[in-house]
Amino acid sequence: xxxxxxNSGPLSVPEGAIASLNCTYSDRVSQSFFWYRQYSGKxxxxxxxxxxxxxxxxxxxxxxxxxxxxxxxxLIRDSQPSDSATYLCAVNHNQGxxxxxxxxxxxxxxx
Amino acid sequence: xxxxxxxxRYLITVTGKKLTVTCSQNMNHEYMSWYRQDPGxxxxxxxxxxxxEVTDKGDVPEGYKVSRKEKRNFPLILESPxxxxxSLYFCASRGTASNYGYTFGSGTRLxxx
Numbered sequence: 198x199x200x201x202x203x204n205s206g207p208l209s210v211p212e213g214a215i216a217s218l219n220c221t222y223s224d225r226v227s228q229s230f231f232w233y234r235q236y237s238g239k240x241x242x243x244x245x246x247x248x249x250x251x252x253x254x255x256x257x258x259x260x261x262x263x264x265x266x267x268x269x270x271x272l273i274r275d276s277q278p279s280d281s282a283t284y285l286c287a288v289n290h291n292q293g294x295x296x297x298x299x300x301x302x303x304x305x306x307x308x
Numbered sequence: 309x310x311x312x313x314x315x316x317r318y319l320i321t322v323t324g325k326k327l328t329v330t331c332s333q334n335m336n337h338e339y340m341s342w343y344r345q346d347p348g349x350x351x352x353x354x355x356x357x358x359x360x361e362v363t364d365k366g367d368v369p370e371g372y373k374v375s376r377k378e379k380r381n382f383p384l385i386l387e388s389p390x391x392x393x394x395s396l397y398f399c400a401s402r403g404t405a406s407n408y409g410y411t412f413g414s415g416t417r418l419x420x421x
Binding site for chain 1: 339340341343348349350351352353356357358364366367398407408409410411412413414415
């Protein structure tokens with residue numbers, strides 16, 4: 198079992214729709230959770246972090262965390278073609294420097 | 309501008325020829341890390357450092373060395389590169405709090421022939 202799992206996609210949504218990206222993790226003591234966006238040929242860019250159960254909103258992005266289910270998600274409202282990228286879920290389980298990434302979900306937003 | 313700077317951006321080398329990829333950050337971050345990214349395997353952590361002279365292995369440390377003699381620098385050393393180390397490498401840094409995510413450099417594309 199992989200430590201951090203994501204559907205690889207591609208996930209295709211129409212412009213203006215809500216894109217929903219999901220991630221599960223195996224280590225129950227994980228503390229902090231991150232979503233990164235990576236455009237093709239570019240480096241990962243941090244877009245959201247969350248460490249408490251519930252929702253955290255930042256503009257069009259909402260991160261959701263459910264530690265009991267070991268599940269974290271990212272919602273992108275009013276999706277734009279510029280949101281087309283690979284979204285990486287990352288988990289820090291020991292408050293140290295180790296950060297484990299899922300393989301990423303490719304999102305395509307169609308005009 | 310706050311950033312993580314890696315050099316070189318592209319490197320082609322031959323098997324067995326020692327090389328160093330440099331990484332520097334100007335944000336006074338305590339934590340630094342190296343990742344490699346391969347198709348189908350995603351981002352995998354090679355080494356990380358919690359502060360000067362404190363380093364630890366990530367998930368794929370074999371064939372790599374690191375050192376942290378200064379807070380701002382964290383070079384990645386391949387003493388005897390092999391073709392299976394052909395990859396895209398990223399350096400990253402972050403502050404102390406665990407809810408801080410890593411900030412990534414622009415990447416180094418390494419080809420070992």
